[in-house]
Amino acid sequence: MVYYLYPQTNQTRLFTEKWSKSKIPYLNAKQMREMYPGSDFVIIGEVRNFTHPIGSYDALRTNTGKEVPIFPRGSYKKPFEWIAGYAQVGENKYIAVVRSIIPYCLKWRRNV
Numbered sequence: 001m002v003y004y005l006y007p008q009t010n011q012t013r014l015f016t017e018k019w020s021k022s023k024i025p026y027l028n029a030k031q032m033r034e035m036y037p038g039s040d041f042v043i044i045g046e047v048r049n050f051t052h053p054i055g056s057y058d059a060l061r062t063n064t065g066k067e068v069p070i071f072p073r074g075s076y077k078k079p080f081e082w083i084a085g086y087a088q089v090g091e092n093k094y095i096a097v098v099r100s101i102i103p104y105c106l107k108w109r110r111n112v
Contacts, residue, residue, distance in 0.1 A: 015097045028084065041094055076098045
């Protein structure tokens, strides 16, 4: 299934997907708590870097027309990855945006 970004005006942060270089706007956790105090939203999956999908997968089509793979919920590796925020793909439907410590480690090693 292909999902599309839901237009919103209060998304202030951008996530850049490594492989397609697509920029995905998202809400951070604090903004989500303010919008949904009762947590009445659905998380359908997550987008993240440093992983290639295997087989068939759902995708998020960005405004540039590129597709970003959506991974199953909970597939990130703690403590190296964490949920930074949520990108809206429908009425009360979101995709978790997962950040990683790996880019910071690679950047640090290049400077050594």
